[in-house]
Amino acid sequence: MARTDSVKEAEGIMAIPGATDNIDSATFEQILEMDDDEEEREFSKSIVYDFFGQAESTFQKMNKELCIYTHTQREATADTHHSENKDLKTLSELGHFLKGSSATLGLTKVKDSCEKIQHYGQKKDETGTKDLADDDEALGKLKVTIKEAQEEFVTVEKVLRKFYHDEG
């Protein structure tokens, strides 16, 4: 039940291909509504671009963690178990972290993937209710999901850049 002017405001971005799947218009529009100037969109733009930076760095860290983890796993055996868990935990925290900001912006797909990352990092299934069998299963799912999340991020980033007339 979007309000009329919300619809109007959201139309701008929702009209862009790929936006409807990736962005929750109601959430994103409440960010837009905080813009003082609808042309400049100074506030929301800075928020969104900050998010770009944050997401990129977070994905970097995730990948780094993944690398470390797979690397250590390949080399070491049971005695590294503790540190492995810690790495998974780090991934979970990273997932949670990015989940927060993507949720705030209404980037639903990224958020959902991040939530999965968070759960997998805790060695739970994607809804966080059941335990996963072992670290390997979690790791496998994490790899897939992080990749998905990155792709989703790239998609939504394009949409957002388009919205802010920044095709670069």
Add this chain to the structure above:
Amino acid sequence: MGDLKTRIRSKLLRKNSTTSTAPAPARSSASSAGSEGGQRKAAQRSGLKSASLTKLPEVATTRIPHPDDALSQSAVLPRRTGGLFGIAGNGTEESLEPKSKPSLDNTVTTTASSPPPSPTAVRANAPQVTLEEPTPIHIPVQPPQVSSESVVTAPEEPPSESEEPSELPPSTRSTSKATPPDLVRRQSLVTTSNARIIKTLLEPPASGAPFTTGPPTADYFTAGMLHRKIWVKRANASATLVQIREDDLVDDVRDMILRKYNNSLGKTFDSPDLTLRIVPRVDSKDSNSTAKGKYGDRPLGPEEEMCRTLDAYYPGGQTVNEALLIEVPQRRTPKASPRVPLYYTHHDDTRPYDSQSEYFPPMLPVTNPSPSATTVHSHDSRQSIAHPPTHSISVMQTGQLPPLPSPGSMRRAHHSSRPKNPRHNTASPTILANLPTVASTSRPQARPRHDSSASETKHSIVPNAPIPTPPVPTDPTVRQTSSPPTPRIASPRPDKKVKKRRVIETPSLPAGLLDGSVPPINVLIVEDNIINLRVLGAFMQRLKVRWQRAMNGKEAVDKWRAGGFHLVLMDIQLPIMNGLEATKEIRRLERVNSIGVFSSGNHEAPNLKAGNEIKEEDTLTDRSLFKSPVIIVALTASSLQSDRHEALAAGCNDFLTKPVNFVWLERKVKEWGCMQALIDFDGWRKWKDFAAQSDTNDATSKISTSYSSIAPRSKPNTNLSPTSAANAMNGKMGPTAANGVTTLPKPKDEEKKNKRKSLGVVAPPTLPEEDSPPVSTKT
């Protein structure tokens, strides 16, 4: 005695003639009210004067028992005399309005009948004479009685004369003159009866019955003034009179009806919504059977002329039983959640009290806290913080978890059904105002002849009463009613919502609009994600709420310890110390420092051993900055119920689901902020003054920014809460001695500060931040 009788009679006659022609100069101030009214009326239709005279004896007879009371119960005298005057004043009206007479007699006899009649006729007569003798002013009033009585007990009057002065000292009489409110009211009524707008006439004061409640067919009304009264009623309710003009259309009548049913209909319906149904007379079969066929039981069209239609239907005048039926359309608004059926039905009536009462009613409890509350706080430090967690406790106890307060994840689906008005069914104790107002809803129907404004004040006072109780943690029922979770969440305000939201979220928000609605609270936003922090902070800015940030739980606790926060928006999953731990720590510190709901700074720890046991590091520096336990609203990314339980159990008062919906956020800020403002009323008032000043000085939206930059420094100030703007101004002078005592290091890191400033955030004195979010939060 015979000549006394005649004397009195002649006086009586004189009295009536004077009243009909000119103001009675001899009247005392007490009687003038009534007599003036009567006199004006009489002047209006002097032709009827003679009729009134013939009626007089009758009236007087009914009063015979009356004097007994005056003597036997001197305390009652003022009222009695008031009644007397009133009757005397009305005496001339009796014949004009025969229908109202019974009620008049009623009042007299009922008041008079309660005490047993005095055995001695001597005493019985005394008051009459006394009133007459010492103050001749009363003569015009008294004669009717005396004349009637003198027939029976005339010989006994002289002794009573001698007796009276001792019985009725002048003082009592003067009070009796001054007091009768009836007279005053009647006067105002009568003077206006002629030309006043209809509405005033529609609400006749209780005592004014004789004049205004006269049957609608009263000649002088219809003939003289083109006004007319018609009977209307709602289904299954008692009828009421509505005054209309001769040429009014049904449409106009609907307006009048809405005014009359101001509460029950006026707040929900517009006049075009109403339908008036006319039911033809059934009695005279033959002649009206045709008429019945002609005009059936039907709704009236808005264009019909009311009076003409009525005349057609009810030749000879409409009676009470023929009142027009007021029909209203079915409620269009969605039904309330079954949880709070009561509130829904009456919510229209409660709203004004919410807004009217604003901050003021709660002053009572603040200035006058119930002893039980304070003692409980001082002796049981655990309970002293019981109030805010009350919600969680009540949730646990009732086993009834509030519906998710923040629709968050299911936002789209629930968008339309989301509760509307935050202040309606909320935590605020004012919700108890519902109870009295429930009664008031039925008022329009069975309304006694009361002055409506009087009854309204009565109702508006009532809400004050329950307020002192909520903080007392010992009364489970009170806690139930005052604890917010369940009713708050369910509050259905569909009609209001869209408008509200628009107002809040429109970028071009009028500057002053939010001033009144968002209390001047100090918010601590605990968020590790800079994006979320900025968004929340910007929204706070928009609400003109001062805020600070903390990036992890530890920082949150430290900032809280500096004092002055009313509300904490606490992210749960945080680095270093998560939100739950931070919440627990804050609650623990509140406990050991005995920060209760009404613990003002001076309420120090003259209490028990706990005071001695407070460790150095746990001691809060400036107790005046902790007026009450801080409200902690958890921001949970998870929509799992278990997480909510956990948050409540940790001591959070409330929770919001991320992504935070701004409507909900604003609601929470208002809701809890208002509660805190109630507790810290002084601070609020000072802020209010300051805000008013700076509004005139600086109309831009910079105000909140300036607050936020000032506020942190103002904290060290003693006595005043940091909410106080006066304090904020003082704060410009820099930290005071109080700050020196703090265990917290002063801000050294200017760079950090500037950086924050650029973000629109200003850092208060804090511990140096730990850098440990798993991800760098800086972009």
